[in-house]
Amino acid sequence: MVIVMGPDATQGDVQAIVEIIGTAGGDAFVSRGVSRTIIGLVGDVAQFSALDLRGMRGVADVMRVTAPYKLVSRDNHPERSTVRVGGVPIGPGTVTLIAGPCAVETPQQTLEAAEMAKAAGATLLRGGAYKPRTSPYAFQGLGEAGLRILADVREQTGLPVVTEVVDAHDVELVASYADMLQVGTRNAQNFALLQAVGGIGKPVMLKRGMNATIEEWLMAAEYIAQRGNLDIVLCERGIRTFETATRNTLDVSAVPVAQRLSHLPVIVDPSHSGGRRDLVLPLTRAAIAVGADGVIIDVHPNPEQALCDGPQALVDDDLRELARVMRDFPPLVGKNPAGDVLASA
Amino acid sequence: MVIVMGPDATQGDVQAIVEIIGTAGGDAFVSRGVSRTIIGLVGDVAQFSALDLRGMRGVADVMRVTAPYKLVSRDNHPERSTVRVGGVPIGPGTVTLIAGPCAVETPQQTLEAAEMAKAAGATLLRGGAYKPRTSPYAFQGLGEAGLRILADVREQTGLPVVTEVVDAHDVELVASYADMLQVGTRNAQNFALLQAVGGIGKPVMLKRGMNATIEEWLMAAEYIAQRGNLDIVLCERGIRTFETATRNTLDVSAVPVAQRLSHLPVIVDPSHSGGRRDLVLPLTRAAIAVGADGVIIDVHPNPEQALCDGPQALVDDDLRELARVMRDFPPLVGKNPAGDVLASA
Amino acid sequence: MVIVMGPDATQGDVQAIVEIIGTAGGDAFVSRGVSRTIIGLVGDVAQFSALDLRGMRGVADVMRVTAPYKLVSRDNHPERSTVRVGGVPIGPGTVTLIAGPCAVETPQQTLEAAEMAKAAGATLLRGGAYKPRTSPYAFQGLGEAGLRILADVREQTGLPVVTEVVDAHDVELVASYADMLQVGTRNAQNFALLQAVGGIGKPVMLKRGMNATIEEWLMAAEYIAQRGNLDIVLCERGIRTFETATRNTLDVSAVPVAQRLSHLPVIVDPSHSGGRRDLVLPLTRAAIAVGADGVIIDVHPNPEQALCDGPQALVDDDLRELARVMRDFPPLVGKNPAGDVLASA
Amino acid sequence: MVIVMGPDATQGDVQAIVEIIGTAGGDAFVSRGVSRTIIGLVGDVAQFSALDLRGMRGVADVMRVTAPYKLVSRDNHPERSTVRVGGVPIGPGTVTLIAGPCAVETPQQTLEAAEMAKAAGATLLRGGAYKPRTSPYAFQGLGEAGLRILADVREQTGLPVVTEVVDAHDVELVASYADMLQVGTRNAQNFALLQAVGGIGKPVMLKRGMNATIEEWLMAAEYIAQRGNLDIVLCERGIRTFETATRNTLDVSAVPVAQRLSHLPVIVDPSHSGGRRDLVLPLTRAAIAVGADGVIIDVHPNPEQALCDGPQALVDDDLRELARVMRDFPPLVGKNPAGDVLASA
Known part of the structure; x- marks a missing residue:
């Protein structure tokens, strides 16, 4: 000081x-x-x-002249970490694609979305059973029924499951179904939840708070780490700015900055940051090019009938291009698509 | 639409x-x-x-052309509401002073702070037993022991108690001690917590999320209202902007705007928005002048020994001026200080 | 360092x-x-x-540990300054009201607005002859013809004139008519313009850039001061944030912060910050209560026919309340309305 | 409406x-x-x-339901435009590299920087003779002497020159030396300057105001276009947000959004947005991947002796990697590096 x-x-x-x-x-x-x-x-x-x-x-x-976080800091752990989710690596050597529906709605919709995800190169399935929604009148997710659907689809497709938990007291339940727990942007400073996921022994994907500085984001990760869980993946998902043309402003610079400050993997959510389908592929390319260790993307078989964030989900027509991006861009930044890693394993 | x-x-x-x-x-x-x-x-x-x-x-x-909130909207409830906390009114006719220590540390510190608060005209006591802190290494509050101290000090001073709850599953416990529950800025979109305080039957003070638009703030209030609890007091506490000279930027305009959109009372926290002792009194004056229905202020008998936010707490020397402000400004905006209201009741 | x-x-x-x-x-x-x-x-x-x-x-x-500005810093000039505009003081002892039309449109409209201003207690007349407009298709002001109207109205009402200059090469012309030059928010880092007004020997009102930190604002003032002109009045007029309910977010905290860092007077523009008529009076009260040395307000005899910013101009019905605010609030912060000062001089 | x-x-x-x-x-x-x-x-x-x-x-x-800009809108001009600067194309088919020193300091420094730029694949030379600086005590540029150096280096290297103009009344002078005029972020709403460059008949690079929405940026371009000049290149250079780890927040989403709304080419400045050398290459990759039509980058032979923004300039060691990025990434987004285009012309 x-x-x-x-x-x-x-x-x-x-x-x-x-x-x-x-x-x-x-x-x-x-x-x-x-x-x-x-x-x-x-x-x-x-x-x-x-x-x-x-x-x-x-x-x-x-x-202050030293960082207020210790366990997640790269100062004390110079080598960048790889987190494994049901065997799938997320880390410096790969670009992992996590994809699936924003919200789990029906078994069929989830299975179809999972197959779309897989076709595009995804090795992890995303899908929300508990949805934090700005409006109390919006669809709040299927809860445990949604978790069961995700588990079934995992069995059918082989894709490990990433899903959000929104309350500290659901952590045990969600962890009993999920391979990785997601903490969303609105809970990025819900410290009770951060401590709960820190104690559960499953990997955690921690979204950046839409108003969090990079330092605060790393402090939130420190809360998880302090409970003994260092299997944390940071996810940049856009910050709140004055610009209204996009839902939030994707802060691509945060990827190399966070990777330099912390040894944890950093991925990007191009779907929720822009909030617009036409931006998902350009932002996915930017994320990989800037050095992200993965991307998490909404896909939906029938977005016009989606109960949540339909307007930003990729559809069938986009998958071929997504697959191409996932194949062609990683080698240019010295990385392998996670799919290849699995294939060769 | x-x-x-x-x-x-x-x-x-x-x-x-x-x-x-x-x-x-x-x-x-x-x-x-x-x-x-x-x-x-x-x-x-x-x-x-x-x-x-x-x-x-x-x-x-x-x-969209209609507001997405209904129960808290003034469209359907043109008259502004008064919320009563242990008999103390917060609403259009008064300017209520809520004061006390940021964090409850010891019985003596809490009692001394409560007496300072009372001397300045406070009719409600604030004090945190559960503290959401950016760093996991910072003091997190005394928990239930802190609630017991608050209850004791209420008995000694007659001041009803306002205290924060940070986890949905603590709501019942906190409500068994408190007269009003506070939901903090970092939990302004912790929907599980909002629903829990909505169901407990005690008044709630809802701080604006530091990144929340006024509309999102009212949507958060709607979550509480939808569970049957309309005893909600909105609290503006500064938003996050590019300016770094103050901790956050107090958005005084939000007071009249929220009062026009919603029938709920709106108060201001000049301590946490500025984060600096020298700004507390000027911002308190601005808050009352713009039309706020109350203010919530940190006071501490020994701020240099405070375990939380000492640099922003008012000290003994400031109390006389605070009392003057609470006495002289409300009449200029057509309001009574809540103290007088009680005295004359 | x-x-x-x-x-x-x-x-x-x-x-x-x-x-x-x-x-x-x-x-x-x-x-x-x-x-x-x-x-x-x-x-x-x-x-x-x-x-x-x-x-x-x-x-x-x-x-960096020292402020990068010197001439405007209070470090080297602890006493707060008073700037005189055509004999009217703006400084620590007074709350000066500057009012008039956003844009000068016709002689009659300007005269009527000036009389409205005077009735409300204004001692300086504002009015724009050169208008910086976001759209090239919007009314850009009358130019020199507008300046002549302002000079005529000054003669008829006795109110010294404050008017904006938008180009370094108009400074001499504008200064030949005006008593105080205004540099607008969009030109707050137009350094050529800042230097030009620094050399002209007339008082300058410098609006804060809507994206400027307080430090950058003071650096802009330093540009003017460095050319030998210390008759500078700082004007807070709202900063750009994510909130869209108001045009900009009035940063009232900036008033005491800037007054502590700089010896220059600090006033507030409640009309342009909110952009809404219904906010002008509440924000004026807040500005005076927080300690501003003056306010600058749009008034218009027929706002529905205004060529610029009609929706934010005060109208006849508002003047009585504005006059009351200008009379009742300054004494509560230890100041006199500028009008009284003149009257008693 | x-x-x-x-x-x-x-x-x-x-x-x-x-x-x-x-x-x-x-x-x-x-x-x-x-x-x-x-x-x-x-x-x-x-x-x-x-x-x-x-x-x-x-x-x-x-x-409002229609865009307030017309001439630069893609509604009326669906095909994306290519702007030619001294014969070098900037537009949908290419990724143009503009590079050079932030400020022109000496003939030798400028020549060395230009040779560095060329070695990395640059086809246009940047360099500032007029520097808008936040502090009046900082180096303000060499003025016309700097323009002469740029013209000499153009002769020696064959690279057309892009340089900033900061005052409407310098436009003619700067245009007599430059191949493209740059309007900087602090002048993005200096309408006198925008109109002046609109009338001079040379291509203009218009940086986005650091507080400008995409719509305001396009309105600023409309000011130039309205004077008859449609040879405008938009340049995203970061916006001001609450994040302080980077100088500004590069808004990569703005590239596809602006390209969809306007027919004008859109390039990116990765040097000034991040303000840190270690971010320049990652952000350059992101810019090309997201679809930018070019990048503008600071290089300096001796950044530790630079008079302006040394800490963000690329140095010799970075050039090989920059050249690789300029060669490998454009084909992945269906574009050619501008260098190849010239070579094959």
Whole structure:
């Protein structure tokens, strides 16, 4: 930590800080500049954070210089991690395609969507049984019945299942069906839920909060990690900005930035960020090109009848192009499509 | 709903929409302009929303024209509501001061803060026993022990208690101690929690999500209302913007806008929006002047030892000015301080 | 400036920085922490900024600790300034009302609007002869003919004139008619224009860029000040955020923050920030309550016929309430309405 | 345009609107829904915009349904355009690389940067002689001396020159040296400048304002087009958001969205959006993959001595990878690198 003193701070103000830091078990190094004095703090930052340093006389600013996350930081774990979901790798060597319906509606719709996903190169099936919806009047998902459908479709297609959990007390139930739990953007700071998925022993896909800085996203991951679960996949899904032409603004820069700060895999959701079918393929290409370790995409056999986010689901006509993208782009960034990895395994 | 057709939409495209709306039980009125055709839809909007109208041939845009919330809307309830918390009114006739420590730390600290609050004119006590913290390494609150302290301090001071609940499954426990439940900004779209507080029969203070539009905030309130609880107080607490000089940007305009759209009372949190002690009083004045029905403020007897948000808590020296503001400003906007209302009751 | 070294920075990396700073004529103080080394730089910051310190081996972060503006900073000029416009003060002792039509349309409309303004307590007249409009097809203002109308109305009403200039090469012309030049939000980083108004010797009202941080706003003011003109009034007019219920989000916190950082007066534009008539009076009250040194408000005798921003102009019915607000609120924040000041002068 | 009436609008309120629209030479079609009445307007939108429709009794909302830009719209010009700069095409068939130093500093630095650019596949040279800088104390560019250096380097390398103009009255001078004029993000709503470059008869690269919606960006282009110049290249360069890990947030979605709304070519600036060298190559790959018609990149022979934005300039070591990206990615999106096009011409 660094304390910047105001221009009119006195010798006594500086001394008071040196003393309080000493009392807190730390060391304070004073650098006197022409117009400002700077005090560098060495010791336990958590200890210092509890002090009202900003409130002390003469203090102009207090700046943190180390990342507040540890377990997910790349500082302490320089090699990038691979997370395995039902045997399927997500990590630096591959570009994994996760696809399926936004919401599980019927067994047939889910199976058809899973087969579409597979045809495009997907090795994991997505599908929501619990849907967090802005309106209480919108379809909220089938709940456990939806989980059973997902499990059946996994059996029929061989695709491991990724599905969302929205309440800490459903974690055990959802984990009993799913291969990977998803924490959605609206729950990115639901700390009770983060701790619950941290304790369940299944991989977790953590979407970035639509208002979360990259640092806050990594702090949310730290909540999961702190409970002993490091099988976390970060998912960039667009942030909220002033632009209204797209539902959210896909922050592709966040992919390399997060990969540099954290050893966790980072994937992208091009369906929910744009919210428009015509953007899904361009954003998928951008995601792979920027270095994402995977993408998660909505597909639907009959989007005009979808109960949730139909307008953004890819349809049959798009699958050939999606398959081509999944095949041609990964090699240009030194990666294999996950499908190949499995095939050759 | 209004559908705007693209410039190259055909007669057949328009006809297809008229038919699908008819099948969905609605009526479609076609207005042909020079360059665009517009179709006005009449009927059950929820029904139409499920259709992939945006995906149909020739459609350029689909616009909603009615608010998606009903129970909290002022359209159906023109008179503004007053919510009573342990007998204390929050509503159009008053400016209620809710004050207390950010986090409950010890019985003595809580009692001292409550007495500070009372001295400044507060009629409700705030204090957190469950603290949602960005870092898993930060103090997370005392839990039920904190609730017991709050209940004791209520007995000693007569101030009803407002406290936060962060997990749906704690709602019953928290409600057994609290007079009003608070849902925080990070849980503003934790729908499981919203539904749980909707069913518990105690007043709820709903903070605006830091990334929520006013409409989404009202939709979150609708989740609570839909479970039968209309004793909801909306709390503006700053939104996330590009400005970093303040923790968040207090959106004072949201107060009159929300009061016009909804019949629910709207209060302001000047402590958490700015995150700086020196802004609390100016923002409190602005909040009352813009028409807020109350303010919620952090006070602390020893902020330099606070375990949470010490730098923004008001201290003893600020109380006289806070009391003056609470006394002098409400009459200028046609309101009474809640304290007087009680005194004269 | 403070340089934070990465966890794997070597002794040699630190030494290299110490040397380059020495070469640049500065001093570097090294503080070694447990996980990080921090280097405090003392000397000419502008010199250091030109170095690619961030690009040097081992560097994790470079942080600035002094404000990049000097002439407008309160550090070097602790007393808050008063700017006089045709004899009317704008500063810490008063709340000045500037009012008039958004755009000058006709002599009669301008005169009527000026009389409305005066009736509400305005001591300065606003009115645009050059209008920056998002659409090239919108009314762009009357140009010099508009300036002549403003000068005539000044003669008839005694109100000094504030008017916008949008091009560096019009500055001389506009200054020959106006008592104060306005630089609009879209030109807040038009540096050629800022320099031109800095050299003309008339007071300048500088609107905050709708995307400008408070620091950037003060840097824009520094451009003007650097040319020898310190008669600058800062005007907060709303920033761009994700909220769409209002045209922009009025950042009331910016008023006390800017007043603390700079000695310049700070006023508020409640008309353009909200963009809605029904918000003008509430936001005016909030602006005065938060401590603004003035407000600038659109009024129009016939807003339904206005050529620009009619929907936000106050009308006759609003004037009595505006006058009341201008009379009752300033004393509560220790200020006089500017009108009284003049009357008693 | 569509007018949405409030729930308590009367028959008379609706009739009043029908009449005022008739007077303005338009037609109004009324659709009565269960809870709302909608009025579709047909006629001259500019005419209607001048009316204070929002201020009329009973009106809840007024919605525009046609784009406010015409000349740059793809509605009226379905085929995407190619702009030629000194013979080099920028358009749907190619991915053009524009590269060079952020600022022109010396003849040698500019020549070396141009040779770096060429080695990486650039067919156009960028370089700033007039630099808009946030701080008045920062290097502001060499002015005309810089333009002369650019012209000399063009002669030596054969690369046509793209350079920024920051003041309407410099347009003629800059155009006498440059092959393409650049309007920067801070001048994206400097309408005097937009009109000036619209009249000069040279291609223009228009950067998106960092706070501009895509629609406002196209309106700015319309200002240029309206003066008779349709040789406009749009350049996405990042928007301002709450994220601080990158200088701005590159909005890759804006590329396909703008290409769909407008026939103009759209390129990307990965250097200024991220502001970090390590992001330039990943963002360049993302830009090409999403479908950009070109990229504009800072290169510098000695970034540690650069007078402007050194930390984001690519260096010698990065050029081989940049060349590979420019060669391998365009074919995957059905495009040729501009270099090949020239070679084969």
